[in-house]
Amino acid sequence: MSITRKTNRKGVRDSKSLNRTKSVEQKFTLFEMFERFMNYKVTEGLVDPTIKGYYEHFRYFSEFVQGDLSNEEVTSEIFRDYIGFMLNEKKLAPTTANVRIRTMRAFLRYCFQEGWIEIPIHERFKPVKTPEDEIESFTPAEIKSLINQIDDTRFVGFRDKVMIFTLLDTMVRISELLNIKRINVDLNSGHIKLEAHKTKTKRARTVPISTKTVKYLKEYMKESDEFGSEFLFLTYDGRPIEGNTWRRRLTELGEDAGITNKRVSPHTFRHTGALFYIMNGGDPFSLQKILGHTDMSMVRRYIQMTDTDVKKQHNTFTPWNRVFNK
Structure with missing residues (x-):
């Protein structure tokens, strides 16, 4: 009598998972990954001010790290330090910092999905907590x-x-x-x-x-x-x-x-x-x-x-x- 062996896998490896093992060997730099990310965002049909916002927020981060990084040097610690820098040294309001944090998380999520970085760094830091927004208005x-x-x-x-x-x-x-x-x-x-x-x-x-x-x-x-x-x-x-x-x-x-x-x-x-x-x-x-x-x-x-x-x-x-x- 033949016996069908059950697999221990709880899911099926999708194409992105297969690509990750292969493509992570590519030595993309931080700047190269961001340009590829922005090429993708442009195809989504985002309006010009949104595209400019992505570039502006990335520029703030690149100034913090003072240059380019290899994909292996992109770690969660760098982004935690960046958050501390924005809040404690630049004295940015939490809401302002969160706009920049969300941009970088979207970028890192894409890098992970494309297999350019091995670790889901975007899951290891989050926007900072803020009190309920008080939206200003004129009298x-x-x-x-x-x-x-x-x-x-x-x-x-x-x-x-x-x-x-x-x-x-x-x-x-x-x-x-x-x-x-x-x-x-x-x-x-x-x-x-x-x-x-x-x-x-x-x-x-x-x-x-x-x-x-x-x-x-x-x-x-x-x-x-x-x-x-x-x-x-x-x-x-x-x-x-x-x-x-x-x-x-x-x-x-x-x-x-x-x-x-x-x-x-x-x-x-x-x-x-x-x-x-x-x-x-x-x-x-x-x-x-x-x-x-x-x-x-x-x-x-x-x-x-x-x-x-x-x-x-x-x-x-x-x-x-x-x-x-x-």
Whole structure:
């Protein structure tokens, strides 16, 4: 009688496991592995700001290790030391450090899966624990102060004013704002279409704009028509605006306005717009669609209210108003 022997294996070696034993003998350096990783990320269709972010975060790490490393020299200890360096010497906020940590973990995960390193280093360090994020937002007075710093008698100043109105009104991301094309602005219906390949989620969406913003956009588009560019927001000589240029401009306006207790950035406008939308009586479901979030949990984070905000809302919507028909 023949007996079938049971195997002791609890799984089947996949092609990646087979490749790992073979390819780990290849002497890729840290820089070479990262370039191969980025070639892969580009094929995923990531937007340009995301690709630039990967390179920027890798540059911070390469400066820490002061040069290239062989794949055998890439160890978990190096990355633990890097985390300590960011937190203790560079004094980075945990949230800032975590952005860089997540980038490196994604890179190392790919290296392990491709068989370029033997050990799953990405599993041996994690983002640092942080308290619940407190998302900053502007007060109405701070927004007015920012706008008051602008000389809108000049083209650049008027453009900045229109950009701020559009940024707050639509709550778009900075990359989405700078990639808006003139053809996608419908002043008659009061909408702006965001093309799928220029949004973070790779999904097209349409954002509404208020009557006041429509008025400013109409005037701005008339003034900038002579440039003949397909893009909406341009420099004084008709070129598309770079994200870092606009961020620096907002920082300067914040300094001029004396706003030193919070970051004056495009993302702060996004948070502020979301909070004001809810405070003015907007519902979270339409807000989710405007923001372009697929998960309502992100919307909840965006509309964190201060105790003063909650008090104002309570005075307006207290259950007693229902009892006394107010």
